[in-house]
Amino acid sequence: MRQTAQTPEREPFVAHWSAKPDTELEWHTISDSQNYRRQRSSLRSKALSFACFLSLALLAHRFWPYLTSAVFSADSRLSVDEDSMCPQVSAISPSNYASLIDSLDEEYGTKEFKLKAYESLGAAVRIPTVCYDDLGTPEEDPRWKIFYDFHSYIEKRFPKVHATLQRTEVATYALVYHWQGADASLKPLLLAAHIDVVPTNDATDDDWINPPFSGYYDGEWIWGRGSCDYKPGVIGSMTAIETLLERGFKPTRSIILAYGIDEERGGLTGAAAIGEYLVKTYGKDSISMIVDEGGGYSDMGGTIFAAPAVAEKGYLDVRMDVLTPGGHSSRPPKHTGIGILAGVVTELEANPHVPELARDRTYYQSLQCRAKYDAAFPPDMRKLVLESQSSDEKLRELAKRLDDFDPAYSASAGTTQAIDIIYGGVKVNALPEAVYAIANHRIADHSSVSELQDRFTNIVAPVAAKYNMSLDAFGKTVGLEVPTWGLVKLSDAFASALEPAPVTPTTGSGPYELLSGTVLSTLKTNLRTDNPPDDAVVTPGL
Template sequence: MRRFLLFLLCALLGLLAVVLVNTLRLPNHQLAPVPAAPAVAVSPDSALAHLAGALRFATVSRTVYSETDTLPFGQLQAYLRRTFPLVHQQLKLQKVNRYGLLYEWTGTDPALKPLLLLAHQDVVPVLPGTDSQWTRPPFAGQQAGGYLYGRGALDDKLNVVGQLEAVEALLRANFRPRRTVLLAFGHDEETQGRRGAAALAAVLHPLHPQLELVLDEGGLVKADGVAGLTQPVALVGVSEKGYLSLELSATGAGGHSSMPPALTSVGRVAAAVARLEAQPFPARLDGGVSGLLAYLAPAVPFGKRLVFANQWLFGSLIKNSLAATPSGNAALRTTTAPTIFKGGDKDNVLPIVATATVNFRLLPGDSPQAVIQKVKELINDAEISVKTLGEGRAASPVSGTDNAAFLTLHRTIKSVFPQALVAPYVVVGATDARAYAALCPQATYRFMPVLMDQAAIESLHGTNERLRPAAYQQVVRFYAALIRNIQ
């Protein structure tokens, strides 16, 4: 017994030594302080007025394209031509599917691979009946209480106008890029981007089959930090989750509700959905969370740093902690979200057919085929039909954090947001960037240079979407700095 206890003590001491060594030897991925990005020769008031003007065009994209009012898109583009004359005089502009915009600022060294900046012109609709809840009308582009309000103030006209503002200022300063700079603005990102980003990428591919860096929206600078940190964290999306919607259906006998069978078609589908919700896909740190924690670990208190530095030992603890919130849970696993139920149209008649739509957002490493197979295993009911809706897609390629492109992006972020920690993560939503990933699989990133707290983040796609004027100045400064730095 004494020998066993001695062995156990030695094992524990050895384990403790390994944990401490891992913690003390943890690499610091954060850059040392870098010089501040130079100011951009743009009047803050005029720049904000340019953005406000763009918000006044209700460029709402609809799921059914024929239902989209395209007039505001033409009006917005005419406004951009008037507002940024040098851009439209000196850059090549190609229109794709009439409203997709591809600008090319030709560099002086054709041997260098281009930089591609992305944004989208379209916005989501305002929820019916919520207009009166807005502090300022959603398509008025008005200020109140230190904010600029409007649909698109965050998603995503600030990037369209911010990129053009930066290029216009650089042109005024007679700056000439060595590396070609491309701007691609789709017009249906909010509805899958088939006519916008997908078509633009197809046009771009034969012209520039390889790119140095692709940057789209997705991440942001979270003012109130993550993982318990109080300092800002610049979240850079290195991938985005895949997408799959399945329709589950069951067929019953129907009949009068006064004589129901033991299990109706509605009950069968409901039971299938309940089984899926009760057995979520496994939580995994290797789908993006591991890299995020590695970048943040040096900044957290020692106890938490010890946990982050030894994920092999404390993985379950990390997973349980993150899974307690919807956002943390979404970062850990392929998510299961029932979204639509259909069955019957009269309260006293049993429906013959009942269906449920379930949406899955796929973590890197999970394929649509594997998810479908797992769903069938979890449902375990031969009477349930499983049908794929639309085209399922896997997560986009995971871009690296050890290449020159990411280093340039990291350095540029720090030059504008010196207090922020930079960290990679996986975007849980969808962006236009996925359409261009084949042109730059190792360096396609998703980052919006805007400092936002949780309340502002929740206004995305919601009521009172808004932006602080000072935050917009940083947007313009960031894009000008990135164009200069990547040369």
């Protein structure tokens, strides 16, 4: 339902929001004099891992009450920057929950709370919920059983959550929680995270300063797999709800928590089953807003840049199999299967993907924000960004300069490729008959799975022909049809291909502006430093 908050100086702000029917949304903005009123809750720790955790916790306790009521200060509004480049909103906070927020801020600032929070995350890290690419079904593969230990841990650590919220186990180990709101007509808010982590290499475990599953807090950092990706999302949301329940808080809008178990391999088991469960339980288009992993924030010249991810790349793991006749290595062919595979890999790495700079893409919009608000942004680059908004020539010039200016440009604005796995040979004097490599790709938001497959095929086909090999490219025969020396086969390694996600609207979008205002409120009143920044900006992230 569309709700309008009137402002005397500007055109009405239209919020695309699932509010209670016939209820006008009014916004409470935080004035400059209020921005740092609650600095007593500043967190002095610079621990990166806990920073990820507490960001979500603080965001959650501000965000949820805001979503649960449509009653705000009568004179409040959500201001919109008239400048077309990187428009910003004002920091917002629900005035009718001011005392609750003050109470939470005070508790979050205590040493006792911080130490308990550090240990909540540290203990979660100590449970090695590793996700392997070759995991079988939860019913068959015993490696899943460690997730039950995690279930037991959070049940004991957050008793009020588990006594109040309804918990459903999906696909055996994934978890969905429902916190019933008072008004069933409001679409619920969904907060998502994942429990699983990537494995470590046993051969390099001793190279860690602290063991990879120690969860050790050294006074500044929390060490271990999952300390930032993404057990803070689970522990942060659980902590926020636990403290709200301790104060007797009851939401008006229902809250859903969804925790996946194999995000690190594409969510084949967990996210897929959770999605089916949510549609079956709540229906299609039944969620008001989804907040999931993605983005972060950084300090650039005294300005905090918060970058919630509004776009997500696609995904494809390409497996390259090379099948050749076997035999004894005393009479080898000119090129073994390993040599041919090496030729394929070499050709792929000699033809990297070229990034594409487009005005309607997330990277360009993020660059606009840096050019406008980062005091350290070079003046000549700032001028070029401004000119590129209307000049195609300047846009091309900007793209050329970005290769040197921003090391992350190619990875952010283009498709990435990394040859991460290679296998071949079983004995030193036996010719390898079957070898393979796997290339991981993150597909740019302007591309697609099919476009990547076509490009991959076009690069590999000449190599296959050079070595007199047939080519099966994603189920289609390409090139040579006469009898050949062997076969090169390209396939989706784990059947986990994903198209780039639809981009979340950032202009004229009520939910995005609500989230932006809440992020700004959280950053400006709950900082982890005694020296508050000069300003804070929300920029689209990828």
